Amino acid sequence: MAPTRHVYDLVDNTAQHPSPIWEDSxxxxxxxxxxxxxxxxxxxxxxxxxxxxxxGEPQQGQYGxxxxxxxxxxxxxxxxxxxxxxxxxxxILVAAASFAGMxxxxxxxxxxxLPDWPSEITVxxxxxxxxxxxxxALAITVTECLSQLKWSWFRQERRLVDxxxxxxxxxxxxxxxxxxxSIRSWYLAYFGAFMLTISVILGPTxxxxxxxxxxxxxxxxxxxxxxxxxxxxxxxxxFGGGAGMNKVNLPVMGAMYDGLMQTSAQSPIDPGxxxxxxxxxxYQSLGVVARCEDRSSELVLTKRGFTETNDTTYNTTMxxxxxxxxxxxxxxxxxxxxxxxxxxGTINSTVNYTLRASDFAERPREDPPLYVWHGITGPGQRPxxxxxxxxxxxxxxxxxxxxxxxxxxxxGKLSESIVSTTSAGATLxxxxxxxxxxxxxxxxxxxxxxxxEINSADHPDLCTxxxxxxxxxxxxxxxxxxxxxxxxxxASNRPGFEGTGAxxxxxxxxxxxxxSLSDPKVGSFxxxxxxxxxxxxxxxxxxxxxxxxxxxxxxxxxxxxxxxYLHARWAWLVPTAVLFVLCVVFFLAVTVKFxxxxxxxxxxxxxxxxxxxxxxxxxxxxxxxxxxGAEAGADKRSVEKxxxxxxxxxxxxx
Numbered sequence: 296m297a298p299t300r301h302v303y304d305l306v307d308n309t310a311q312h313p314s315p316i317w318e319d320s321x322x323x324x325x326x327x328x329x330x331x332x333x334x335x336x337x338x339x340x341x342x343x344x345x346x347x348x349x350x351g352e353p354q355q356g357q358y359g360x361x362x363x364x365x366x367x368x369x370x371x372x373x374x375x376x377x378x379x380x381x382x383x384x385x386x387i388l389v390a391a392a393s394f395a396g397m398x399x400x401x402x403x404x405x406x407x408x409l410p411d412w413p414s415e416i417t418v419x420x421x422x423x424x425x426x427x428x429x430x431x432a433l434a435i436t437v438t439e440c441l442s443q444l445k446w447s448w449f450r451q452e453r454r455l456v457d458x459x460x461x462x463x464x465x466x467x468x469x470x471x472x473x474x475x476x477s478i479r480s481w482y483l484a485y486f487g488a489f490m491l492t493i494s495v496i497l498g499p500t501x502x503x504x505x506x507x508x509x510x511x512x513x514x515x516x517x518x519x520x521x522x523x524x525x526x527x528x529x530x531x532x533x534f535g536g537g538a539g540m541n542k543v544n545l546p547v548m549g550a551m552y553d554g555l556m557q558t559s560a561q562s563p564i565d566p567g568x569x570x571x572x573x574x575x576x577x578y579q580s581l582g583v584v585a586r587c588e589d590r591s592s593e594l595v596l597t598k599r600g601f602t603e604t605n606d607t608t609y610n611t612t613m614x615x616x617x618x619x620x621x622x623x624x625x626x627x628x629x630x631x632x633x634x635x636x637x638x639x640g641t642i643n644s645t646v647n648y649t650l651r652a653s654d655f656a657e658r659p660r661e662d663p664p665l666y667v668w669h670g671i672t673g674p675g676q677r678p679x680x681x682x683x684x685x686x687x688x689x690x691x692x693x694x695x696x697x698x699x700x701x702x703x704x705x706x707g708k709l710s711e712s713i714v715s716t717t718s719a720g721a722t723l724x725x726x727x728x729x730x731x732x733x734x735x736x737x738x739x740x741x742x743x744x745x746x747x748e749i750n751s752a753d754h755p756d757l758c759t760x761x762x763x764x765x766x767x768x769x770x771x772x773x774x775x776x777x778x779x780x781x782x783x784x785x786a787s788n789r790p791g792f793e794g795t796g797a798x799x800x801x802x803x804x805x806x807x808x809x810x811s812l813s814d815p816k817v818g819s820f821x822x823x824x825x826x827x828x829x830x831x832x833x834x835x836x837x838x839x840x841x842x843x844x845x846x847x848x849x850x851x852x853x854x855x856x857x858x859x860y861l862h863a864r865w866a867w868l869v870p871t872a873v874l875f876v877l878c879v880v881f882f883l884a885v886t887v888k889f890x891x892x893x894x895x896x897x898x899x900x901x902x903x904x905x906x907x908x909x910x911x912x913x914x915x916x917x918x919x920x921x922x923x924g925a926e927a928g929a930d931k932r933s934v935e936k937x938x939x940x941x942x943x944x945x946x947x948x949x
Contacts, residue, residue: 379894380886383439386432387879393429394875397422397868401504405863409507418505418861426501426871430494433878437487438465440885441474442897444484447888456939465897468492483888486881496870503867511572511855519852520567521702523580524838524845529762531844532769541765542773547837547844551773554833555799555826564709564836568854571707575852576746577699577714579739581760581845582835583665583770584696584718585827589820590688591615594671595628599638615685622674627686632669636686641782641790641818642804644670663723663735664692665767668778668827672804672818675784687820691827693770694718697739697760698835715741723764733764745850770834778803802826 404410404418445461460477461484463470471491474484535541542548566573596618598611618625627636636643645668673686696718702711721737742751742758751758780794782804792801805811805822816822838844907913 380882383436383882386435387882390429390432390436390875390878393425393432394871397425397429397501397504397871400425401863401865401868404505404861407860409859409861419502422501422505423498426497429871429875430497433494433875434491436878436882437491439896440882441465441471441484441487441491443885443889443894444482444487446895448482448484454939464488464491468495483881483884486877486884490874490877490881493870494874497874500867500870504864506862506864507859508862509857509859512858514570514854514856517569517854519573519575519704519854520849521575521578521852522564522566522839522845523578523848523850524582525580525848526757526760527848528846529581529760529766529838529844531838532766535769535772539768540772541769543769544843546841547834548773550833550837551777551830552799554830555777556802557826557829564711565840566702566704566709566852567849568704568707568852570854570856571704572855572857573704573852574855575700575702575850577701577743578746578850579697579699579743580835580839581737581762582696582698582838583831584694584716585691585824585831586694586718587689587691587820587824587827590629590690591686591820593629593631594686594688595630596685597626597628598624599626619683619685622683625686627671627673627688629669629671629688632688632690634669634671634688636671636673637783641675641784641806642670642672642792642800643781644668644778644796644800644803662694662719662721663764663767664694666693666771666774667691668774670778670803670823672820672823674818675782675790684815684819687818687823689820689823691823693774693827693831695721695735695737695760695762695767696835697737699739699741699743735762735764735767736760737762 400418400421410418441461442465445458448457448461457478460470460474464474464484464487468491471488474488475492478484531543531547532541533544543551566575594615596613596615598613598617598621613621613625618627623638625638629635632645634643634645668689668691670689670691671686672689674683696716698716699714700711701714702709704710717737717739720740721735724734724736736759738751738755738759740751741748742754743749744754744757749757776795777799778796780792780796780800782790782792782797782800784790790801790804790806792798794800801807803823803826805814805817805819811817
């Protein structure tokens with residue numbers, strides 16, 4: 296008799312399910328070496344079983360009730376299909392919770408200071424955990440849906456190698472990308488494979504949602520301060536050798552030299568701003584201003600020639616152009632100042648003593664200057680050039696002034712600009728003979744207090760600045776020797792300067808170094824004006840920063856400190872939201888497609904009950920190998936080659 300076979304059909308719920316069939320062995324041993332009694336009964340039901348031989352001929356026996364295993368297969372509860380997507384639904388809910396957690400975290404930290412959490416945990420670390428959970432939850436849902444779609448794909452004859460493609464697609468983004476490139480017709484699995492492929496962007500895009508920025512916030516613990524000279528004090532005067540001979544103190548004298556020489560050693564304003572970032576309201580400060588005017592029209596230019604007998608010829612008037620063309624013969628005279636500039640001269644200067652007139656009545660009462668300087672400048676002997684400028688007469692005055700400023704400090708760098716200057720309108724008050732008994736008054740217009748414009752008439756204590764005229768006298772006494780002297784240039788490379796202010800006069804003329812010898816602007820009005828503007832700025836800045844001059848007066852500003860904060864860039868969360876929505880849509884589409892069907896998904900048990908059909912015929916493993924030309928025990932490569940060549944369907948797996 297033939298060996299025994301036990302045949303089951305576990306998958307076809309619509310076909311007839313025969314009872315187990317045992318081959319009649321007449322008590323001969325089976326393949327397992329055991330004998331089978333023809334009168335054997337079912338183990339649980341006690342029914343007689345029928346048998347057949349190897350030829351399929353039925354033997355005598357009795358049909359009994361179907362086995363319990365078949366009854367279970369036929370009576371599967373519908374609840375298993377209803378809850379067949381339980382884990383995938385749970386994964387969707389977990390992904391939704393993770394996404395909601397990311398949104399809540401971003402809202403809680405958006406535009407907020409960097410949190411100080413235990414163990415130096417950062418917001419990016421929490422986002423990384425949440426996006427990992429979300430990505431994993433979505434992957435579970437999508438891969439299970441792809442696995443279920445695999446069985447639907449093979450309801451028709453397909454290449455057996457697609458089994459590998461679907462299996463790899465449910466494992467990684469790379470496998471999903473291969474699925475997109477391998478399947479040759481549109482299928483719902485394309486949608487899932489596409490989502491798995493682009494899911495690699497979730498981590499980087501979520502990390503981009505948080506940006507660390509730095510902003511300035513008000514530091515309420517300490518105010519910023521800006522040095523100024525207010526209406527309470529202004530004193531530059533030091534001692535002198537006699538009455539009316541007082542000069543400024545040495546620090547102020549140093550500031551004068553720095554300004555006239557236009558060096559980088561000028562004292563910068565040093566506001567009280569430890570954080571390096573401060574803002575100040577509009578403020579005012581007392582200082583000095585320089586006014587220079589070109590008086591060249593007052594010059595008298597004459598030609599003075601010399602004969603062989605050294606007789607001099609005078610009173611030959613020249614025009615400025617003729618003077619420039621005949622520099623060796625041009626003599627310039629400024630009658631009002633008593634100055635003259637002989638040929639080859641570069642500079643000649645003097646001072647005006649109006650402010651120190653002994654008779655108080657002779658002094659100007661309106662807009663009195665602190666100092667007046669007169670000078671004639673010229674190019675001297677220069678290399679041959681097409682045009683040489685004629686001599687220039689310059690008058691410069693120094694006045695008290697009230698400056699209105701706006702300033703900010705950013706990253707330790709001060710940016711200060713002058714909004715307006717009030718220098719005209721000062722008056723000389725008093726009737727005494729001595730300078731200590733008289734004072735200069737100057738009212739700021741407009742006037743500011745704590746950044747707010749106020750009426751100067753209502754607040755004279757805040758808007759009217761008064762300075763003893765002796766302060767101006769000390770400035771004049773100090774500048775007299777510094778700015779008095781004479782310069783000449785008999786050869787283009789041989790400039791010379793004489794007098795108490797020789798070095799300063801060299802700076803005023805513009806001859807600062809060897810390169811300046813060929814400068815066409817040497818001896819021009821521009822150089823003189825630049826030096827006096829620098830002098831005024833140096834004196835004003837020094838006065839503001841010196842406690843000895845202005846008593847350390849300051850105005851208050853706002854100090855800002857740097858704060859590190861987080862900024863949410865919501866646009867970078869859009870890819871995650873879109874992918875989540877697509878995943879939900881894909882999941883719903885798959886659940887609708889397989890509604891009421893058996894859900895095998897990624898379970899390998901499906902292969903135990905699946906039947907392979909080729910051209911409508913069911914084939915076993917041996918027949919498949921023969922059809923594909925693979926030998927028994929063939930290696931993996933041979934089997935894969937066979938799978939690429941055979942189109943088959945798997946069924947009925949539902």
